[in-house]
Amino acid sequence: MTGLFYNLIEMIIKRRKVYKNLSISIGGLIFFTTLLLFVTILPHVSGFSTKVLYSRIFILAVYGMSYDILRGYTGFINLGHAIFFGSGAYIVGIFLTHFGNNLTVLALAILTVLIYSSLAALIMGKIVFKGGGVIAAAMVTMALGEIVRNVAERWREVTMGADGLPFRVPDMFRDRIMIYYYAFLFLIIMTLALRQFILSPTGRVLLAIRENEQRAIFLGFDTKKYKMIALQVAGLSAGLAGAMFALLNRFANTDLLTVQQTLNALLMTLVGGTGTLYGAIVGSAFISLTQDTLLDLRAVHPIFDRWLLFFGSIYVLVVLFMPSGFVGLYNSKMAKLQVRLVQRKK
Amino acid sequence: MAEILMNTKDLSIHFGAHKAVDGVSINIEKGLFTTVLGPNGAGKTTIFNLISGLYKPTRGKVLFRGEDITKLSPIERINLGLARSFQLTNVFPTLTAYENIRLAVQAHSKIGCKLFMNFNRYIKINDKSKKILEEVLLYDKKDFIVATLSHGEQRKLELGMVLALEPEILLLDEPTAGMAIEEVPTMLDILKNTKEKGTTILLIEHKMDMVKQLSDKLIVIVNGKLLAQGDREEVANNPEVMKAYLGGGMTDGTPS
Ligand SMILES: Nc1ncnc2c1ncn2[C@@H]1O[C@H](COP(=O)(O)OP(=O)(O)O)[C@@H](O)[C@H]1O
Ligand SMILES: [Mg+2]
Numbered sequence: 111m112t113g114l115f116y117n118l119i120e121m122i123i124k125r126r127k128v129y130k131n132l133s134i135s136i137g138g139l140i141f142f143t144t145l146l147l148f149v150t151i152l153p154h155v156s157g158f159s160t161k162v163l164y165s166r167i168f169i170l171a172v173y174g175m176s177y178d179i180l181r182g183y184t185g186f187i188n189l190g191h192a193i194f195f196g197s198g199a200y201i202v203g204i205f206l207t208h209f210g211n212n213l214t215v216l217a218l219a220i221l222t223v224l225i226y227s228s229l230a231a232l233i234m235g236k237i238v239f240k241g242g243g244v245i246a247a248a249m250v251t252m253a254l255g256e257i258v259r260n261v262a263e264r265w266r267e268v269t270m271g272a273d274g275l276p277f278r279v280p281d282m283f284r285d286r287i288m289i290y291y292y293a294f295l296f297l298i299i300m301t302l303a304l305r306q307f308i309l310s311p312t313g314r315v316l317l318a319i320r321e322n323e324q325r326a327i328f329l330g331f332d333t334k335k336y337k338m339i340a341l342q343v344a345g346l347s348a349g350l351a352g353a354m355f356a357l358l359n360r361f362a363n364t365d366l367l368t369v370q371q372t373l374n375a376l377l378m379t380l381v382g383g384t385g386t387l388y389g390a391i392v393g394s395a396f397i398s399l400t401q402d403t404l405l406d407l408r409a410v411h412p413i414f415d416r417w418l419l420f421f422g423s424i425y426v427l428v429v430l431f432m433p434s435g436f437v438g439l440y441n442s443k444m445a446k447l448q449v450r451l452v453q454r455k456k
Numbered sequence: 457m458a459e460i461l462m463n464t465k466d467l468s469i470h471f472g473a474h475k476a477v478d479g480v481s482i483n484i485e486k487g488l489f490t491t492v493l494g495p496n497g498a499g500k501t502t503i504f505n506l507i508s509g510l511y512k513p514t515r516g517k518v519l520f521r522g523e524d525i526t527k528l529s530p531i532e533r534i535n536l537g538l539a540r541s542f543q544l545t546n547v548f549p550t551l552t553a554y555e556n557i558r559l560a561v562q563a564h565s566k567i568g569c570k571l572f573m574n575f576n577r578y579i580k581i582n583d584k585s586k587k588i589l590e591e592v593l594l595y596d597k598k599d600f601i602v603a604t605l606s607h608g609e610q611r612k613l614e615l616g617m618v619l620a621l622e623p624e625i626l627l628l629d630e631p632t633a634g635m636a637i638e639e640v641p642t643m644l645d646i647l648k649n650t651k652e653k654g655t656t657i658l659l660i661e662h663k664m665d666m667v668k669q670l671s672d673k674l675i676v677i678v679n680g681k682l683l684a685q686g687d688r689e690e691v692a693n694n695p696e697v698m699k700a701y702l703g704g705g706m707t708d709g710t711p712s
């Protein structure tokens with residue numbers, strides 16, 4: 111009799127669980143379908159600036175994720191990360207300007223971006239992973255970034271120096287709707303690839319390094335090698351993001367190589383959630399949309415000429431009240447919900 | 457006398473004028489349980505740091521199976537079969553207990569830098585991780601974030617991590633330090649089981665009665681120098697050791 115009773119209870123609990131899981135996955139399905147619909151319809155019903163804004167959000171999200179691989183997963187503060195992004199943009203611009211405006215040249219440019227990023231990551235890693243700690247690494251990477259920015263500024267025949275380099279892009283990138291879709295596709299592919307990376311055994315070791323590098327070493331992990339892999343992945347992703355950014359803007363300038371540009375990536379991961387990967391996507395959207403809204407508000411009231419002040423305050427508020435960022439907060443809420451469900455089952 | 461698995465010759469390290477470890481030559485026999493005793497600050501942990509490769513000695517050698525390993529990196533030593541725990545619990549605090557163990561098993565599995573498959577699809581690694589969690593009595597805590605576990609549980613977890621490396625010799629730095637009294641016996645049971653499986657154990661302790669029953673051999677370090685080494689009873693009854701012990705040199709312990 112008690113056995114029967116027990117079975118009944120268990121059945122109810124199981125039912126409940128199935129239902130709960132289902133309801134969550136239905137919620138997720140609705141969310142993603144809506145998002146996909148929104149993203150697909152948007153470029154057809156919006157103006158030029160909105161299309162560019164969203165294209166930029168997609169591309170910068172990849173740049174932000176690449177930064178999260180380093181800071182969020184490996185615990186390495188790279189203040190020269192813009193080297194990859196800016197150089198990626200410049201390489202595309204230089205190739206299309208000097209070698210002809212066609213897809214073959216673009217393909218070669220992308221290949222060059224990959225090789226360049228990989229080499230730059232190798233050199234940066236060799237210098238930084240020698241030891242010396244987080245602060246030393248931050249200083250050294252910042253110096254490396256300054257060196258590259260200086261080269262771009264001085265090498266006027268090729269980069270047009272401080273004026274910046276405007277260029278034409280192949281026809282298939284001229285249509286604003288098309289580049290919007292390319293940018294979106296780029297984001298999807300890179301998100302899946304980076305997700306696979308952090309879920310691989312190698313990606314797990316990065317977490318171990320972030321948490322406690324000494325313990326990782328004393329488990330037998332050659333942590334320098336793993337950090338180098340992380341830097342390679344991050345560098346390649348950021349380089350590609352830079353290349354896409356150049357195709358979108360048809361322009362590259364030294365701003366893309368500044369520490370400020372690196373801090374933009376840091377900002378995205380902070381707002382969205384460090385070490386969450388997807389946080390950078392939310393961060394990118396939040397920052398670009400906030401910035402855009404504030405700039406629009408200038409037409410409403412002159413006080414918004416000081417938009418940067420508002421932007422800074424919003425940023426500080428977000429970091430103060432959501433230290434783990436949007437996605438970090440969501441994750442911990444979900445974890446708590448799960449704990450409550452388990453407890454209720456008991 | 458059993459085969460010597462590891463030994464040191466004239467091992468010394470000086471921090472400035474301070475001779476933290478000075479001319480220590482010890483022999484660790486294969487399959488035995490050796491305990492390093494000595495008061496706080498005697499240099500026990502520093503000896504471990506020298507053996508595991510965290511520090512380079514000022515003078516002297518570390519030998520493993522008769523081969524000089526003094527110049528090898530910590531990772532090379534781990535690959536030879538030396539694993540260590542730390543006096544201050546050394547784990548991955550924001551990961552789950554399971555993931556801590558799984559990482560250790562992964563390290564030992566030598567799968568290398570795999571990129572293209574999900575980490576939880578390595579069945580063998582998962583199974584072994586679960587087995588180790590059971591061994592250190594933490595299976596029911598496997599999904600807990602380590603920082604939320606008790607100190608004693610974290611110590612057991614760290615022990616599980618080094619056991620996952622299937623070492624030839626296990627270096628344990630005060631594994632029961634800071635543990636609640638009621639947690640100590642389970643820890644000692646785990647150590648006993650490990651010993652019975654044939655693993656050579658070198659353990660640091662500053663309270664003699666804590667692990668005396670388990671020990672085959674004792675090594676006593678005082679002020680960076682080797683005071684005595686040998687069979688348990690012989691060393692425990694050594695007049696010099698008794699003197700150092702009763703003279704207040706050995707805190708928190710009384711000879712039994
Ligand atoms: N890295 C270091 N630098 C300077 N002194 C050290 C260092 N490591 C250990 N010591 C000194 O060596 C002595 C022995 O320390 P330790 O080996 O930790 O002792 P025990 O583990 O026996 O309690 C202590 O006096 C300590 O201050
Ligand atoms: Mg110690």
